Amino acid sequence: MRRLKFLLLVAAMLLTPLIARAADQTVTIDNFVFTPNRVTVAAGTRVIFINRDDIPHTVVGIGAGNFKSPPLDTDDKFSVTFDRTGTYKYFCSLHPMMTGTIVVR
Amino acid sequence: MSDETKGLTRRRALECGLWAGAGVLWTVSGGVPRSALLGTAEAAEMGADLTFVQISDSHIGFNKPANPDATATFKSLLDRIAAMNPRPAFMLHTGDVSHLSRASEWDTARSLIEATGIETHFIPGEHDMLVDNGEPFFASFAPQGAKPGGWYSFDQKGVHFVALVNVAQLKPGGEGSLGAAQLAWIENDLKGRSASQPIVVTIHMPLWQVYPQWGWGTEDGAQALTLLKRFGSVTVLNGHIHQLLQKVEGNVAFHTGMSTAFPQPTPGTAPSPGPMKVEPGRLRELLGVSTVSHVAGKKRLAIIDRPLGA
Numbered sequence: 001m002r003r004l005k006f007l008l009l010v011a012a013m014l015l016t017p018l019i020a021r022a023a024d025q026t027v028t029i030d031n032f033v034f035t036p037n038r039v040t041v042a043a044g045t046r047v048i049f050i051n052r053d054d055i056p057h058t059v060v061g062i063g064a065g066n067f068k069s070p071p072l073d074t075d076d077k078f079s080v081t082f083d084r085t086g087t088y089k090y091f092c093s094l095h096p097m098m099t100g101t102i103v104v105r
Numbered sequence: 106m107s108d109e110t111k112g113l114t115r116r117r118a119l120e121c122g123l124w125a126g127a128g129v130l131w132t133v134s135g136g137v138p139r140s141a142l143l144g145t146a147e148a149a150e151m152g153a154d155l156t157f158v159q160i161s162d163s164h165i166g167f168n169k170p171a172n173p174d175a176t177a178t179f180k181s182l183l184d185r186i187a188a189m190n191p192r193p194a195f196m197l198h199t200g201d202v203s204h205l206s207r208a209s210e211w212d213t214a215r216s217l218i219e220a221t222g223i224e225t226h227f228i229p230g231e232h233d234m235l236v237d238n239g240e241p242f243f244a245s246f247a248p249q250g251a252k253p254g255g256w257y258s259f260d261q262k263g264v265h266f267v268a269l270v271n272v273a274q275l276k277p278g279g280e281g282s283l284g285a286a287q288l289a290w291i292e293n294d295l296k297g298r299s300a301s302q303p304i305v306v307t308i309h310m311p312l313w314q315v316y317p318q319w320g321w322g323t324e325d326g327a328q329a330l331t332l333l334k335r336f337g338s339v340t341v342l343n344g345h346i347h348q349l350l351q352k353v354e355g356n357v358a359f360h361t362g363m364s365t366a367f368p369q370p371t372p373g374t375a376p377s378p379g380p381m382k383v384e385p386g387r388l389r390e391l392l393g394v395s396t397v398s399h400v401a402g403k404k405r406l407a408i409i410d411r412p413l414g415a
Contacts, residue, residue, distance in 0.1 A: 032376075
């Protein structure tokens, strides 16, 4: 029993940083497309958007998302950390046909 | 972009009669557009009562490989306009004055335009709306009397000009839009005008559905066109797509001007819109301005598209 408790404690210590801070997820903008267009991440994940086009774009949450990037010029980055589970849709306010989805589990 | 794709783009453009290696005169009469090379007798025929110039998509601040110096090409075109004889009555800038809505970009554009000494009317493109819903742009470029959304109208030699904004608060998945308030204003603005008065609409994104897959259209544009239907001569000048495109529907002639900064691909010939890199020698063929002339009593407006490289 003592040994089991010890193991659980070790496991918790190992897992804590993972729970507190999931790996970053990158979404690039290439040829007017958010890529990958739909990603599923763990709660607490930081999503980093990178504009790789020669034209500015923005990343703007729709409804529940409520996040808004400044204009991103070529190679500019913008990040959002998603702490709560849910489905977050977003679009580019310059080129509104560009949309994407982040699913947080 | 592969060589094959490039070849296709050029061939398609030639087929459409829109390629302008030299200046091309466009005349639109009875719904049939005709073109003639600049310098021909037909082109010289244009004794006009009103001549003005459309400039568009200057994207001051753009410095990517498609055109490392958008300020220089803008200035070259303005120098040409300033040297035109007869001198144009005014210029219409159909939006995307700046690339990133920066005050320095607008200041550069303004000082170059002011150096021509030619009065200029502006409307915003989406690149001018990146900060505070376009308020800084309107504060600087909208005329006195413009509505809070930035739209306005004015008359010049019997022609009625309607300057519209279809780049405000774009909705996800959508195209350009005018909105109910602006449509109501257009209806009121046109009310009581004689159907024989020529109308020129100036707008950034195309008012008609050029290519919805790339968002090149205005979702409530059809409602504006319904309001314009009774007029005998309507010319719609827009920018946004950075290439020459012309269409005639009934009494309405749609004309898209070139950018002064960089070209974009023909719809469907590339994975996406965006700055199109061409061989350095060809860039100036794909940038330019349009000269529009109105002859009193004539239904048609003549449009000459003048590339920088011509």
